[in-house]
Amino acid sequence: MTGSEETLSFRLAYVPGVTPTKWVRIWNERLPGIPLELVATPPAEAYDVLRDGGADAGFVRLPADRTFFSAIPLYTETTVVVVPKDHLFTAADEVSTEDLADEIVLHPLDDTLGWERPPGQPAFERPATTADAIELVAAGIGLLVVPQSLARLYHRKDLKYRTLTDAPQSQVALAWPEERTTDRVEDFIGIVRGRTLNSTRGRTQDQPRSQDQPRSQSKSKNAGKSGARQKPAAGKPTGKGAKGPRGGSGAAKGARRGKPRRRP
Incomplete structure (x- = not known):
């Protein structure tokens, strides 16, 4: 199940050979108020550390016990x-x-x-x-x-x-106890999967609302700026040489000026 409890920090275990620097940097940029604590772990103890609550998630080597852990394979090593x-x-x-x-x-x-x-x-x-x-x-x-x-x-x-060339290969994965899939774990999963800050599952709850403005609101603010031609008001002439109703290019062609003469 997914938890929503607040945590003071996020603890990330990692085994020798794994370099979590890139993901830690992104975490610090997106969640500066929640420290990420690195927990260096011997390979044989990595899953025990996660099982016992010594870390929230960890970079480990597969295989993992899928009856207890969720795992996202990341890469296979030479x-x-x-x-x-x-x-x-x-x-x-x-x-x-x-x-x-x-x-x-x-x-x-x-x-x-x-x-x-x-x-x-x-x-x-x-x-x-x-x-x-x-x-x-x-x-x-x-x-x-x-x-x-x-x-x-x-x-x-x-x-x-x-x-x-023909030896077994080691596969590195992000793993965590399935029953402790907290909001912070979901945040880190989003970072590891390469989701952007504005993606649906990559956005954290700590993000200010101003950065997540609904698209409909932005459309209403830009109404009238799209360059669409507005329909002129009734009775107003349009065009380059448009003038008032008297004379000028706005007058109808062939129209007589002045008073008409009486016939004898």
Whole structure:
């Protein structure tokens, strides 16, 4: 159900790799009186944060439990393999999972790609986080397969990444508890969907009435300015050379002037 309660702020969770800057800027422009609070959330905890009320909505990675959450898929990320900068793979623009067959591929516990076992040879143990796995790649322990946004987030000068053509892909979505679809959540959905301020579902209740003037009112104010020719009043001559009823170009052609002569 949709709530209409007033809130002092809007809390937005986001997982690593997602950059909410653009949407936050639009929110601050449209609703300057309602602060937006960002809540950085580990991938494995994102849905728990939303479920427990730690955030009103969040940028998460699918899949989501659709029996509890509503979700709007936003984009699908490119999958890449992170390697040391002097690795053989850096000579190519892209590689396949088959190319990883003889490589040790790290599988962190917070993996975002959802596969049970990555390609290649497994490491002795699974790193706790993606950040830990990046350190191991830099140390030459193995390679790491992640969404491109995470490779950029943990960028290091001693590492490179290349596109992995046939690997699973991560899909980013905006999600929120369906039963807590408040007016503020609807406002943020409108921003994410790219609705304008004046669109029916994108307009907030805090918008001044003067910015939402009915079209019929504006028409009445502009009446008579449209350039339509007005019908002249009865009895008034029209035209370039129009004059009064006596003489001039307003007189009928052939009309006699003066008094008529009597016949003998």
